[in-house]
Amino acid sequence: MEKITDLNIYKMLSDEIRLKILKMLSLKNMAVGEIVEETGMDQPLISHKLRELRENGLAASYRSGKNVIYSLSSESLKNVISVVEEAGNTVDYVCNCIECKEHDE
Amino acid sequence: MEKITDLNIYKMLSDEIRLKILKMLSLKNMAVGEIVEETGMDQPLISHKLRELRENGLAASYRSGKNVIYSLSSESLKNVISVVEEAGNTVDYVCNCIECKEHDE
DNA sequence: ATTACATATAAATAATTATTCATATGTAAA
DNA sequence: TTTACATATGAATAATTATTTATATGTAAT
Numbered sequence: 001m002e003k004i005t006d007l008n009i010y011k012m013l014s015d016e017i018r019l020k021i022l023k024m025l026s027l028k029n030m031a032v033g034e035i036v037e038e039t040g041m042d043q044p045l046i047s048h049k050l051r052e053l054r055e056n057g058l059a060a061s062y063r064s065g066k067n068v069i070y071s072l073s074s075e076s077l078k079n080v081i082s083v084v085e086e087a088g089n090t091v092d093y094v095c096n097c098i099e100c101k102e103h104d105e
Numbered sequence: 106m107e108k109i110t111d112l113n114i115y116k117m118l119s120d121e122i123r124l125k126i127l128k129m130l131s132l133k134n135m136a137v138g139e140i141v142e143e144t145g146m147d148q149p150l151i152s153h154k155l156r157e158l159r160e161n162g163l164a165a166s167y168r169s170g171k172n173v174i175y176s177l178s179s180e181s182l183k184n185v186i187s188v189v190e191e192a193g194n195t196v197d198y199v200c201n202c203i204e205c206k207e208h209d210e
Numbered sequence: 211a212t213t214a215c216a217t218a219t220a221a222a223t224a225a226t227t228a229t230t231c232a233t234a235t236g237t238a239a240a
Numbered sequence: 241t242t243t244a245c246a247t248a249t250g251a252a253t254a255a256t257t258a259t260t261t262a263t264a265t266g267t268a269a270t
Contacts, residue, residue, distance in 0.1 A: 006124075006186075006189045006190045006192075007119070007121055007124055009189055009192065010115055010118040010119040010124065010189065011119045013115040013119070014112070014115040014116045014118070014119035015257090015258080016112055017258090019111075019112055019115065031216085031217095032216070032217055032218090033215095033216065033217085036217095041259095042259080042260075042261095043216085043217075043218090044217090044218075044219080044259085044260075044261080044262095045258085045259060045260080046217095047217060047218055047219080048218090048219085048258085048259085049258095050217095050218095051218080051219090063217095063266090063267085065216095065267070065268075066215060066216050066217085066266090066267055066268065067216065067217085067267095068216075068217060068218090074192070076191070076192040077192060079188060079192065080188055080189050080192045081111075083184060083185055083188045083189075084111045084114055084115065084185050084188075084189075085111045086181070087111075087114065087179070087181040087182060087184065087185045120227090120228080122228090136246085136247095137246070137247055137248090138245095138246065138247085141247095147229080147230075147231095148246085148247075148248090149229085149230075149231080149232095149247090149248075149249080150228085150229060150230075151247095152247060152248055152249080153228085153229080153248090153249085154228095155247095155248095156248080156249090168236090168237085168247095170237070170238075170246095171236090171237055171238060171245060171246050171247085172246065172247085173246075173247060173248090
């Protein structure tokens with residue numbers, strides 16, 4: 001098992017589908033089928049994304065009958081997600097005010 | 106100018122060189138030449154990375170004589186960087202304890 | 211045991227992103 | 241006003257990552 005670096009966390013969060021999955025998992029644990037349904041994406045694609053999240057230590061899973069249930073590996077990820085969302089708003093604000101207007105088309 | 110989403114922030118942070126640059130800028134403002142020197146990478150490569158950071162609203166720049174000085178666009182990015190670093194440690198810890206050991210080679 | 215359901219995997223392809231190389235631009239000094 | 245220095249850009253290539261397709265595996269119900 002590799003060391004989990006902040007770089008790896010960012011990489012995992014930098015894909016739209018993986019990010020969506022993580023946000024869903026931050027609300028409740030979910031079976032693969034539910035994730036497939038709620039995202040509307042293909043099952044093998046979701047399975048790949050879940051594997052990446054698992055292998056990079058951001059998600060954990062266990063089997064329950066026919067289903068496999070996924071969860072966030074750590075509560076601290078919820079914190080990451082919300083802090084970055086806030087920062088996104090702040091940066092956006094700063095950018096609109098200071099210099100980005102100059103480059104508008 | 107595009108809306109800055111949390112996804113874009115993650116994308117910018119998910120490249121080793123860009124992340125290194127952002128961490129450097131979180132300590133002090135720097136001229137391009139200094140960044141090139143301190144990272145040891147090629148000048149055009151750094152210039153490309155800086156452009157990405159600028160265009161995504163994470164960095165700002167101004168000219169000072171022959172030099173161009175870069176800075177973080179927002180203090181809140183420092184917060185993001187440190188929160189994720191912490192989360193990395195936490196996740197790592199959780200993972201080592203709970204389930205990743207099972208998959209060790 | 212056979213079938214159906216849920217999930218995982220591997221290999222192939224497609225798409226995106228990073229890096230290099232050559233050169234252009236903009237500023238200041240001689 | 242030529243030269244040097246600092247940075248930026250564009251086009252070409254290389255490398256990485258995402259997606260699809262086909263199929264395998266594992267569990268449970270009949």
